[in-house]
Amino acid sequence: MDRTLDPTLDPALDQSLTGTPLRALQDAFHAMVARSRAEPAPDLAERLDRLARLRAVVADNEERFRQAISADFGHRSAVETTIAETMLVFSEIRHATKHLKSWMTSQRVATALQFLPARNRLMPQPLGVVGIIAPWNYPLQLTLAPAIGAIAAGNRVIIKPSELVPHFSALLKETVGRRFDATEVLVTGIEDEIAKGFAHLPFDHLVFTGSTRVGRLVAEAAGRNLTPITLELGGKSPAIIDASADLNEAAERIAYGKLLNAGQTCIAPDYVLVPENSVQSFAEKVRAQMRRMFGTDPANKDYTSVISDRHYARLEGLVADAAQRGAKLLQPARPDDPNWKAHRKFPPTLILSATEAMAVMQEEIFGPVLPVLGYRDPDDAIAFVNARDRPLALYWFGKDSNARDEVLSRTISGGVTINDCLFHFTQINQPMGGVGASGTGAYHGEWGFRTFSKLKPVFYRSKFNRLADLDPPYGGKIARLEKLMRFMS
The missing domain is CATH 3.40.309.10 (Aldehyde Dehydrogenase; Chain A, domain 2)
Structure with a gap:
């Protein structure tokens, strides 16, 4: 699918959406996709800058986030918000910042003897645009943790907060909007039509955290676009x-x-x-x-x-x-x-x-x-x-x-x-990830970087390599090569 050209969300959705929140989201999504294709691989400096700006979003508004989350819950322990949300976000950003340069480096992979001289490398590349459907129970930490991995991997991110935490969602949208261009990181509204249409967008990767029941619906919607998905669900632990x-x-x-x-x-x-x-x-x-x-x-x-x-x-x-x-x-x-x-x-x-x-x-x-x-x-x-x-x-x-x-x-x-x-x-x-009905995929630290990257295998052939011996006309040289390969297998 050409994600930059397809103007539709899903054939089943109403196409007369001009002026609606869903149409605005759709337009923002396609603008972000176009930008990601034009600038597919932000360098280390740009990724570190985005991580620093994300940290500033939280650090500069820490008390506001505590108050907003408490307002949404009716009462949320301030200590629990600090230790289970804010500090974990800071830790995740600090870890990614420290290790990002090594994560981005192409990895050497062994080359089978029969293909020498040659080299193999795994080259990590951004997927493009990552969507995050966030939960309400730890709205700050479970929203930003996958976003940190996605940003570290060089992606652009669209976040759909939970409708059950409207104060938090409005604050996140405001503070992120001040620090990020809408083609870098975007926080959507929490309107019903956005909630229903978000998973139908053809993201390059989609993350959902929530119930198993809703997770099945999200996976079904994403599957129509063959969108890779990370599901963080729950169950009876x-x-x-x-x-x-x-x-x-x-x-x-x-x-x-x-x-x-x-x-x-x-x-x-x-x-x-x-x-x-x-x-x-x-x-x-x-x-x-x-x-x-x-x-x-x-x-x-x-x-x-x-x-x-x-x-x-x-x-x-x-x-x-x-x-x-x-x-x-x-x-x-x-x-x-x-x-x-x-x-x-x-x-x-x-x-x-x-x-x-x-x-x-x-x-x-x-x-x-x-x-x-x-x-x-x-x-x-x-x-x-x-x-x-x-x-x-x-x-x-x-x-x-x-x-x-x-x-x-x-x-x-x-x-x-x-x-x-x-x-x-x-x-x-x-x-961090589930299995079966409790989820699929994982993130945290380097695992998040890998989840939101394409590890592209690259084979570098040397000019001295004899792979040309595989060309027709076949004859004794193939028999000799086959004997060698059988000996090595």
Whole structure:
């Protein structure tokens, strides 16, 4: 497809869009594509300048971003915004800036003996225009992290923020617009028609972070243009407590991993598997840790609100369904308590005796609700995990290295943290990505640079190379060459 000439988004979309936000986006997209084709490979200095300007966007408006995100949530812990968003963005930019020169260097690749003398190189090149459909739960970090990789790789970027964070989205659009030309980095509006049409644009690469359900729709739309796609989804990430684990330590770390951002984290532990004789005691330990960290006052500034009334009601429904089906609940208050609901703070809730018939075990929770289930044998825990979609994260707690390695070798997940939660995500030298229903593709550090680059293989033939011996007329020379190649294979 000639992405600079095709004027349409998709045959199914209305073509009479003059003056609409979607038409404006379409025009901006084609202008960006034309510019990227005219200037396909920005040099190191230009890429570093763009990264520096992106850092300035955040650094110069750090407090404004904190306030905007908190306004969108109803209340967002300022500390959580700093440590889980701002600092990670700064770290990502610093890492890319430090290593970009070496990432951009063509890599030497070995040449098979029968083709010598010659050279092979892998040449990284920008893909062109990268689209990013961003989520609401960590709007700054999960918007800019893939953008950093795309910019480092020399691409131009269009960002579609989430409609659930309008204050943040407006601020990002304003601040990016001041630092970047619209053909370098562009932030769109959050209108419904843009949300519906964005994935239909023929990007050179598209990144989506969000739910598996919406991810399927985005992948379908992108597939019509054969657009390569990175999907960062979610699912039900398990935590397995081995019999060798320190229950107090595991309870503390799971409580933190679950309640960070009020559980609205795609890699939060979704449920916990515990030896069946320890379920009650472990749940009590987790509850005690949750109270120690966040207390029982919904006005606590360290405890983040649920993003919207609709999501609050969804969590209420999950807990109510579990209770009606016989689950035991451990919580400081009922979710319909006016003191909690007025702040849109959902009471941290532990669910015991959860069954597969309960909705809480059928869908990603994405909130401060944690089922604690018992298992009899380590094989049962592994089988329980493997009977479900492959999760974005898996957590294992214990001291038995053989049991640990058994879980690592027999389960597949996007990433793993041992004896803690979440921290594999913060490792900038490791890729971040899902598998199966939890996503495809990866970014972070050099992995992001590679994702948003075309590693083009180049073969340099020497004038002394005898590949001409392959030309007709065939005869004895081919037989000799074939004998040599068979000897070397």
